[in-house]
Amino acid sequence: MEYRDLLEQLIRAHGPSGDEEDVCQVIQRNVPATVDEVTVDVMGNLIVHQKGNGPKVMLAAHMDSVGIIVTHIEKNGFLRFGALGGLEPKAIYQAPVRFRNGVGGVIAVNENKAEKEFKLTDLYLDIGAADETEARNLVAVGDTAVFAAPILKNGTRLISPCLDNRAGCVALLAVMQQVKNPVNDLYFVFTAQEEVGLRGAKPVSWSLEPDYALVVDVTCPDDVPGALHEGTTAVGKGTAIKVMDHSMIAHLAMVAQLSRLADEIGITVQKDLLKVGGTDAGAVHVSRSGVLTGGVSIPCRYTHTPTELIDQTDLEACVELIRAFCESELVRR
Amino acid sequence: MLKLTRQLCAISGVSSREDAVRDFIADTLLPFASDMRTDPMGNLIVFKEGRKHTGNKLLLDAHMDEVGIMVSGYTKDGCLRFSFVGGVDRRVVLGKRVYIGTERILGIFGMKPVHLSTKEERKSIPKLESLYIDIGAKDETEARTLVKLGEVGVFDGESLLFGNGLLKSKAIDDRAGCAAMIKLAQEELAMDCNFVFSTQEEVGTRGAFASSFSVKPEIALMMEATTAADLPGTPGGKRVCAPGSGVVIPYMDGGIIYDRKLFEQLRCLAEEHHIPWQTKEYISGGTNGRVYQRSCGGVRVAGLAVATRYLHAPTSVAAVSDLGSMLRLARLFIDRIAEED
Numbered sequence: 087m088e089y090r091d092l093l094e095q096l097i098r099a100h101g102p103s104g105d106e107e108d109v110c111q112v113i114q115r116n117v118p119a120t121v122d123e124v125t126v127d128v129m130g131n132l133i134v135h136q137k138g139n140g141p142k143v144m145l146a147a148h149m150d151s152v153g154i155i156v157t158h159i160e161k162n163g164f165l166r167f168g169a170l171g172g173l174e175p176k177a178i179y180q181a182p183v184r185f186r187n188g189v190g191g192v193i194a195v196n197e198n199k200a201e202k203e204f205k206l207t208d209l210y211l212d213i214g215a216a217d218e219t220e221a222r223n224l225v226a227v228g229d230t231a232v233f234a235a236p237i238l239k240n241g242t243r244l245i246s247p248c249l250d251n252r253a254g255c256v257a258l259l260a261v262m263q264q265v266k267n268p269v270n271d272l273y274f275v276f277t278a279q280e281e282v283g284l285r286g287a288k289p290v291s292w293s294l295e296p297d298y299a300l301v302v303d304v305t306c307p308d309d310v311p312g313a314l315h316e317g318t319t320a321v322g323k324g325t326a327i328k329v330m331d332h333s334m335i336a337h338l339a340m341v342a343q344l345s346r347l348a349d350e351i352g353i354t355v356q357k358d359l360l361k362v363g364g365t366d367a368g369a370v371h372v373s374r375s376g377v378l379t380g381g382v383s384i385p386c387r388y389t390h391t392p393t394e395l396i397d398q399t400d401l402e403a404c405v406e407l408i409r410a411f412c413e414s415e416l417v418r419r
Numbered sequence: 420m421l422k423l424t425r426q427l428c429a430i431s432g433v434s435s436r437e438d439a440v441r442d443f444i445a446d447t448l449l450p451f452a453s454d455m456r457t458d459p460m461g462n463l464i465v466f467k468e469g470r471k472h473t474g475n476k477l478l479l480d481a482h483m484d485e486v487g488i489m490v491s492g493y494t495k496d497g498c499l500r501f502s503f504v505g506g507v508d509r510r511v512v513l514g515k516r517v518y519i520g521t522e523r524i525l526g527i528f529g530m531k532p533v534h535l536s537t538k539e540e541r542k543s544i545p546k547l548e549s550l551y552i553d554i555g556a557k558d559e560t561e562a563r564t565l566v567k568l569g570e571v572g573v574f575d576g577e578s579l580l581f582g583n584g585l586l587k588s589k590a591i592d593d594r595a596g597c598a599a600m601i602k603l604a605q606e607e608l609a610m611d612c613n614f615v616f617s618t619q620e621e622v623g624t625r626g627a628f629a630s631s632f633s634v635k636p637e638i639a640l641m642m643e644a645t646t647a648a649d650l651p652g653t654p655g656g657k658r659v660c661a662p663g664s665g666v667v668i669p670y671m672d673g674g675i676i677y678d679r680k681l682f683e684q685l686r687c688l689a690e691e692h693h694i695p696w697q698t699k700e701y702i703s704g705g706t707n708g709r710v711y712q713r714s715c716g717g718v719r720v721a722g723l724a725v726a727t728r729y730l731h732a733p734t735s736v737a738a739v740s741d742l743g744s745m746l747r748l749a750r751l752f753i754d755r756i757a758e759e760d
Binding site: 103104105127128129131155157158160161166168169170207210227228279282285286288289290292293 | 637655656657658670671675676678679682698699700701702712713714715716717718719
């Protein structure tokens with residue numbers, strides 16, 4: 087199937103917030119030779135420029151994933167850690183993780199803690215080290231790790247860690263390959279440190295000063311048993327046009343434009359409204375004197391766990407919609 | 420370095436009222452600065468030319484402000500209601516002294532005496548609303564004439580040396596950083612340095628929003644004091660760092676993941692030059708670094724800090740040896756950055 091190899095490569099690359107070098111390199115290797123310029127800024131954002139005569143459009147997907155960072159090594163060889171991004175202690179308990187150097191570990195919890203009492207500080211990381219010395223030979227305080235779980239496939243459904251937001255990165259790489267003669271001046275930005283507070287997107291949108299921005303990220307669907315109706319999307323029902331979340335209200339002109347384009351190319355779309363969570367769009371739309379910003383979302387269940395779930399057809403539809411946007415006539419602002 | 424730190428700690432400079440600290444630093448550095456200006460936020464920006472002319476490339480930041488209180492009301496019997504300026508633990512002020520306004524009116528943090536409090540009240544920490552400051556006024560009218568609404572108060576925290584090379588004082592956060600930067604600015608430096616003595620860090624890293632855009636550095640080094648929790652009964656993983664174990668080189672705190680390469684550079688420099696160092700073994704706190712990092716098109720940010728117990732209390736405690744380690748490592752860092760390209 088299309089995109090799948092690339093997605094798997096990106097999922098396996100190390101790239102928690104603030105430590106995105108490996109995933110950045112994998113993306114760079116997959117950038118087509120037809121682009122005009124590739125740069126990495128001081129925050130670690132990867133910027134791919136594909137020149138066009140139209141308005142400046144920034145297309146953004148964050149390349150960092152959630153992860154953990156070692157804060158302390160105990161005498162008995164167990165590790166304490168901090169969260170990189172929003173981690174729910176109950177959901178990551180017993181998750182397998184992998185460090186950049188390949189060292190593996192499992193997240194465990196102090197004995198005698200009832201599940202409802204779990205706090206991040208009750209969790210520890212077991213890398214099987216016999217004592218502090220052995221542990222220090224394997225990892226150092228400040229080292230990062232990500233979820234290391236298998237990539238499972240059932241038809242078009244994928245279950246894997248890091249789909250948030252390597253799925254979005256794949257979408258941008260696919261668009262880059264498909265847009266041959268861009269009408270608009272395109273900047274594909276793979277941002278750093280989104281999971282810790284949209285930190286990469288802020289400076290890069292300041293530098294680029296785009297006229298338009300389109301952010302692609304996963305969204306929390308509302309299609310699971312007992313869902314609280316904090317969202318509106320369902321997995322497998324098409325890509326979703328962002329209307330609002332906790333970080334941004336999408337510009338109405340962008341919502342209208344994307345809806346019109348979806349009609350034109352004949353794809354089914356959903357509307358994405360989310361009471362919680364946010365994306366890089368939150369930082370981009372208030373950059374400088376404001377940027378006309380919209381979002382395209384891929385519904386993803388169980389985000390920030392080792393077992394995130396998406397439907398590949400949603401990802402493919404997302405690519406089509408973004409490509410249509412890149413090739414559409416935009417008013418110069 | 421110790422004498423200078425103690426001099427700086429003694430000055431009052433609650434967030435937004437940093438004037439006295441700024442005047443002291445400006446006077447001290449006047450003979451050494453190549454250029455000096457105060458911006459609208461009150462940040463004092465001292466430019467010092469070095470052997471290599473690098474302009475705005477390197478910025479160093481230490482904040483001048485300290486935590487304290489702000490007067491928010493009066494009681495009928497002449498006491499003051501107040502809010503904290505910056506993050507202060509209510510438990511640490513009870514029975515302590517505070518000096519309010521430029522007139523330095525003495526006040527005492529008071530609360531209901533023990534025989535009037537209920538069993539329940541004695542078990543919990545009193546709410547801010549039940550605390551007051553007693554300035555000895557006979558009634559509300561007298562209190563109003565002595566102290567104006569909105570006046571700030573500073574903790575009385577005389578500096579003392581005690582124990583095995585420890586310094587106790589108010590405002591070690593961040594006069595320790597200011598002292599190190601003053602020392603550096605008085606030396607001949609390997610490259611141009613922009614020293615920012617910033618304001619309003621304690622209320623949300625506010626001064627840095629202005630200085631980051633006016634200086635537009637490529638690299639920013641935070642010179643800070645950070646919380647140490649090496650206290651009896653605290654497990655290793657929550658101790659953060661400890662006074663006397665060397666300068667703190669952080670890789671992450673509540674507001675920033677520091678530039679990984681600069682973090683490693685600092686770590687190597689400390690090892691090479693046998694400067695005692697430690698890192699934060701728990702993620703907590705925040706610095707102006709979070710603002711610099713994401714200003715303009717992005718800035719590479721590194722940090723150094725002095726491990727300080729009881730950080731936002733009238734009696735914070737740091738090790739004298741760590742002050743020296745921070746200064747030495749900062750100097751080496753400047754040298755190393757100057758050698759690049």
